[in-house]
Structures are given as C-alpha cells and as structure tokens.
Amino acid sequence: MTAPLLSLRGVSKSYGQIHANQGIDLDVAPQSIHAILGENGAGKSTLMKLIYGVEMPDTGEMLWEGEPLKLTSPAVARRYGIGMVFQHFSLLETLTVAENIALVIDGRKAELIERITTLGREFGLEVDPLAHVHALSVGERQRVEIIRCLMTNPKLLILDEPTSVLPPQSVTKLFETLKKLRDSGVSILFISHKLEEIRAVCDHATILRSGLVTGNVDPREHDAHDLARMMIGRDMPEPAPAKPVDLGEARLELFGLSHQTDDPFKVSLSEITLSVRSGEILGIAGISGNGQSELSALISGETVLPEMQAEQIQMMGQPVGQMMPAQRRSLGFAFVPEERLGRGAVPELPLVRNSLLTAHPLGLLSYGLVDKAKARAFTQGCIDDFDVRTSGPDAEAGSLSGGNLQKFIVGREIKLAPKLLFVAQPTWGVDIGAASAIRQKLIALRNEGVAILVISEELEELFELCDRIQVLHAGSLSPSLNKRETRPEDIGRFMIGAEAGKEAIAG
C-alpha cells in the first residue's frame, strides 16, 4: 500500500477494568473508504475518539503522514485535517444552515453561502444555505454536518454510523458523495453495523472484537455472513420462523385518532386507525419525522388526550387516552422508547436503579423500600439473558456502549411479561448478532400470544418481524398491508407519500 495517511501502533485505552482498545494497529491509506466493524462494545467509538482527540491513548503511538501525532483535543485534530461527523447532530434548529456554519467557520456571510453552494454541487450535498435547520429532513441535516466538516478541508473524515438515521434513498446518495470525496483525495473512516453497506462502499475493513483487531480484509471479497463471523467469532443464528398463531383479542386500538400541534417542530397526526391483536406483530414503517415521536407519546401516555378523545386509544379493551404511563403499564403495557438515554434509561444511575424505573411492580419494592437483593437479581437476569456486555448491575447506564444499553432496555421491558409491547427502533445501533437475538425474542413473544407494535425505519427489519405493516407519512397512516402480499417498493411508495389516497391491499 502507498504510505499511510494515518497509522496507529499498539494503541491501548482502558476505562478502569475495561480494556476498550488493546494494542491496536491500524493503517488508513490515502484516498480510501475504510470501515471499522465490530459488535456493540467492541471498541469502535473509543478508537474514533482517540483519532479525533476526544480521548488520549494510555499507550502506543499514532503517526500522521509518517510523523508522530499527539492529539490533545479535537481542535488539534482539526488542525491536522481530521474531521468527524457524529451520530447525533449538533446543529441549532432555530438558525439557518449558513448561520450554523458561521458558528465554526470564519468568513463573511456571502462568502460562506457561496462555498456551501459550491461544495454542495461538487459533492452531491445540495442544501439551501438560507433554510432553517428545523425545516430540514434528517438527510439534509446530515449533509449540513458533512459540508461544515468539509469546509475545514479535512484529509480524513470520520463518520460514526452515518446511515442509521437515513431513509434508504438518502443512503444511496450519501454513498455517491463518499465516493466523490474519496476520489477528490479525502480518506474516510466509516463505522457501521450494516454489512451490506460496508461491502457496497468501503475498500478496506478492520474488524474489532473485545478491543482487539481480529481482521483486516477487503470487504468486497467476503460476504456478509463471513464478515459477521469475524465480528462475533461464531456463525450467525438462523432467524426464528413466525409460527401460525390463532389471533386473539385486540390489545391496542386507535380509532381515527387526530392530534393537532401548534409547535412548528412537531407533526400533527390525522385520523390514525390501527389495531394490534394478541399473537401478531404490527410494524409502522416510515422515515422519522413523519409523526413517529408524536404517535409514540400518545400511545405511551407521555401525551394525554382531552376527555372527549379518551376512547380513541384502547388497551386491553379499556379506554386509556387519559391515563398516565404508569396506569397504562399496570394494564400489561410495556414500552421501549426510541431515545435510550433520558427516556429509556437515566445515564447517571446504575443499571440496578434503571431496572426499578419500570420493573418495580415485579416485587422489587417491599413496604416502599427497594428490595436490593431482588433488584440485583432482576438486573443480573437481564444482563445474562440479553448478553449485555457490562461490568455488572452497578455499572452506570451511561457507561454502556449504545447497543448494549439498548439490549438492556429491551430486555427489561420483555422481562415484564407484557400483554402488549411497543418497541420503537428495536435494534437501532445494535450489532448484527444482538439484533438477530432481539428479533428472535420478539418473534418468540408473538408466538406466545403477546401483541407487539414496532416502529422502525429499517424495512428489512419490519419484513423479518411483522405480520402486517402500515406506513406513517406526514402524520397519516396508510392502510394495513399484509406482509406476504407486499413488496418493499410498495412500502417505499407510501413512505414518500406517492400512494396517498390510493386503495391498498387490506391485511
């Protein structure tokens, strides 16, 4: 290979007892798209933090174009030409694109607008510099983040799971952009759990397992199955088939539910009708920002309806529109919110305390006090059953890697033995092995007669999991589509609103 742009030699980083990166050797070639692959908690984010100067290695050395590299902060990294686009965007919603960029890039406004437009045209990152960020789709926001990074003229661009937030159309566009960037001389480090994407866009892949490099391959020469084996160290389990189950009673029903909002950042819902029965999984497809969070809040009880609409949401045959979340849970409802930190778990609290948030009715309290032994046993059960990689029940939720925290939250809710389970983005950020384990558990629950509602942006996931699918677009829900009679393209048309008003195949 030509002399590397960036080299790491024997780089290690530990957090207390946890060896997040151990003796990492890595060479990133100029003009390459280089994937970093690994299970949840394998150490990918830690490695990126070292390369972007957010953290410093305990031992080992880094070289930039053959010269020793010491990064004491992201500002130093940027001076070398290392840029990073984070998974969670950092744009201010009330400002325009140009104003956001002006916060970090020097230059007169007219000049910045000109540069934003030129870069956009050159790399397929078109976005209106005068648009307010709140009015942009997720794909457009990501383009703004990438443009902002490009305006610092990076030689190395780090993208942390850039496709997890994007609808399929934008993923294809992003890949074209990345190839153009590579051809113009930029190297890209790309973290993703989606093996097919890595095969489509990357020319090199480094695989991490438990903080160690376990492989360096050309991903185009290996199929997704091979890559998965290198990541998890064993073969992938086959998906569990959904058994034919006699459908039972309706456990969640929404009757023509409309909900208006004056908030310009929120979506009003119109005439939402759906029903989930015992023994089935209903999926809600759609690009986020089309009313998913508003619908979730209404179902979970975070948003309570006025009295006249109380009957429009029913759980286990009872009107719940006016009930608080805890009352709904007492009927046998469990919920995994999309946002793990803050909504699904409190980052500063240990896992054992996070168990109590929703599992306290399982006898974890006695006479109003926490039964410590029971709470620990429940938490340890979740950790064991859902293969949560952590030091134990006392670990702070915020110290778990994203995917491991997701496994913990899904596990906690499943262990409540709900009658009705609502999961938003069940495998967001979860690695391929754990994602298939979570899906298997959901299908097993369905086979046992639980009613399950899933919101997901990943069509493949919905096709694997669901019996029926409905698509949410601009606050309206499509008719129910029976999975067996539906193709992904049919769903895709509803996702972009092209099918609105047409009759669909009833499920």
Ligand SMILES: Nc1ncnc2c1ncn2[C@@H]1O[C@H](COP(=O)(O)OP(=O)(O)OP(=O)(O)O)[C@@H](O)[C@H]1O
């Ligand atoms: N600030 C921290 N304090 C304690 N432990 C940490 C910290 N940051 C990371 N870890 C631990 O280091 C290990 C590697 O985590 P890292 O976030 O790098 O994994 P990852 O491969 O990016 O995972 P994911 O795909 O789930 O995001 C994990 O065991 C994690 O719990």
